[in-house]
Amino acid sequence: MLLLRSILLGVALSSVLGAQAASATTRATRLLERPFPAKTLTLAAAGNELASRREALASRIVRGVVVLLSHEKPADVSLMRYRPDSNVHYFTGVDSDPVALVLTVADGQLKSQRLFLPPESASYALWNGKRVVAGAEAAAAGGFKPEEVITLAAPRGRPGTGWGVLEAAVSEGLKLTDGPLFLDNLGPLTQRTATEGTKAALEVRASTREDSLRAHFRMLRPELKVQSVGSAAGGLRAIKSAHEIALIEEAADISGEAMRVMLANVRPGLYEFELMGMCLGVYFERGASGTAYAPICASGPNACVLHYDENRRQLEAGDLVLCDVGAEYGRYASDVTRSFPASGRFTAEQKHVYETVLAAQAASAAALKPGASFNELNNAAMKVIKDAGFNPSRVLPHGVSHHLGLDVHDPGSQKLVPGMVITIEPGIYIRESNIGVRIEDIYLVTETGSRCLSGNAPKTVDEIEALCTMAR
Ligand code: GLY
Numbered sequence: 517m518l519l520l521r522s523i524l525l526g527v528a529l530s531s532v533l534g535a536q537a538a539s540a541t542t543r544a545t546r547l548l549e550r551p552f553p554a555k556t557l558t559l560a561a562a563g564n565e566l567a568s569r570r571e572a573l574a575s576r577i578v579r580g581v582v583v584l585l586s587h588e589k590p591a592d593v594s595l596m597r598y599r600p601d602s603n604v605h606y607f608t609g610v611d612s613d614p615v616a617l618v619l620t621v622a623d624g625q626l627k628s629q630r631l632f633l634p635p636e637s638a639s640y641a642l643w644n645g646k647r648v649v650a651g652a653e654a655a656a657a658g659g660f661k662p663e664e665v666i667t668l669a670a671p672r673g674r675p676g677t678g679w680g681v682l683e684a685a686v687s688e689g690l691k692l693t694d695g696p697l698f699l700d701n702l703g704p705l706t707q708r709t710a711t712e713g714t715k716a717a718l719e720v721r722a723s724t725r726e727d728s729l730r731a732h733f734r735m736l737r738p739e740l741k742v743q744s745v746g747s748a749a750g751g752l753r754a755i756k757s758a759h760e761i762a763l764i765e766e767a768a769d770i771s772g773e774a775m776r777v778m779l780a781n782v783r784p785g786l787y788e789f790e791l792m793g794m795c796l797g798v799y800f801e802r803g804a805s806g807t808a809y810a811p812i813c814a815s816g817p818n819a820c821v822l823h824y825d826e827n828r829r830q831l832e833a834g835d836l837v838l839c840d841v842g843a844e845y846g847r848y849a850s851d852v853t854r855s856f857p858a859s860g861r862f863t864a865e866q867k868h869v870y871e872t873v874l875a876a877q878a879a880s881a882a883a884l885k886p887g888a889s890f891n892e893l894n895n896a897a898m899k900v901i902k903d904a905g906f907n908p909s910r911v912l913p914h915g916v917s918h919h920l921g922l923d924v925h926d927p928g929s930q931k932l933v934p935g936m937v938i939t940i941e942p943g944i945y946i947r948e949s950n951i952g953v954r955i956e957d958i959y960l961v962t963e964t965g966s967r968c969l970s971g972n973a974p975k976t977v978d979e980i981e982a983l984c985t986m987a988r
């Protein structure tokens with residue numbers, strides 16, 4: 517059913533591109549056939565899940581003060597939607613700006629937590645609509661007590677100047693714990709010396725809000741240790757909850773449908789950007805929150821460029837096309853790659869390479885179970901590639917796995933445990949033959965092995981050729 521629906525949509529979409537005889541009316545009819553909404557998933561994590569994440573962070577950092585700050589939303593018109601910082605989203609559930617979270621931790625326990633949010637603003641509402649403001653609603657949504665949500669004094673101010681209430685909470689926490697101060701997004705501080713005309717040696721040019729805050733508290737307490745919250749937060753984010761898995765699975769399903777539409781419409785003469793347009797069309801028709809990264813629609817020689825994103829070339833007969841695309845749904849990424857023939861059928865050489873990569877992916881997936889490591893997955897893929905007569909160090913210049921979650925390259929460890937979500941993406945790239953094949957899927961590590969979350973994208977040679985030739 518899903519296949520049929522996707523194929524109909526694919527044919528219908530191509531009408532817009534002028535490739536088929538179908539009319540725009542047909543396309544609209546086809547879209548209405550899709551159940552609406554496709555799935556009713558709650559996008560926001562529940563308040564109690566957010567509260568547990570903060571408690572778990574406290575147990576990891578043991579002692580100190582954690583401050584998470586949103587990055588500043590540009591006041592002027594920007595082409596891109598504001599994307600919250602992944603850690604801010606993960607620990608507060610708030611996606612707008614400004615938001616600040618201050619946690620005071622001692623003995624592995626949360627001694628206090630404060631969420632700072634702006635007050636209502638008529639001028640903000642006029643230009644941008646609603647944003648999350650301090651109050652009972654925000655407290656309930658984030659799993660806070662009402663008194664733990666505080667109004668920021670100066671909504672657009674920077675810590676160190678207008679954010680007095682925030683500084684007071686940090687000072688109080690530092691008094692109780694004596695540090696360290698845990699921050700995210702720490703850039704290198706530019707330290708200027710007195711000889712450059714400044715009063716203090718420790719004067720810094722700060723590029724982020726975190727840098728401003730760090731500079732401010734280093735002035736007050738030169739002995740203060742400042743550390744990145746990255747590894748403690750990343751360790752938690754690596755293990756996905758059922759809610760997170762559901763969002764990733766929906767994102768992967770959308771990417772799979774996008775892949776089907778591209779396969780059903782591919783032909784020589786098409787431009788790479790037309791494939792990208794079909795792909796993005798499916799994302800947004802299905803309620804994606806965006807694209808997890810710039811889509812890679814690479815044909816012929818471009819398929820050997822690992823992160824190619826120009827997408828301007830016209831497909832030629834006999835080309836192999838590599839599409840590495842990922843919808844983002846409810847802020848969660850997906851990351852799926854398929855390689856397919858522009859003319860509908862693989863040549864003998866392309867097929868041999870494709871089937872080798874497919875077997876390499878199957879070998880890595882078979883090795884995926886609790887306790888396995890990225891190295892073992894890599895080695896399993898390399899062995900298949902070597903046994904097929906290729907030199908892995910020449911034809912496969914990248915690792916085969918990474919964690920996936922709020923970010924397409926999510927934080928996480930080498931060792932794999934249940935609840936982790938990773939990709940497996942071996943490839944073979946042979947420039948002399950213009951053959952670039954990568955096959956990428958998303959896997960959840962389970963108690964006994966793994967489960968593929970991106971099964972909606974066709975994968976065997978037969979499935980791919982059937983879809984690529986169906987409209988010819
Ligand atoms: N699409 C980026 C990656 O596969 O890592």
Ligand code: MN
Nearest residue numbers: 851939941956
């Ligand atoms: Mn990937």
Ligand code: MN
Nearest residue numbers: 840851852956
């Ligand atoms: Mn990818």
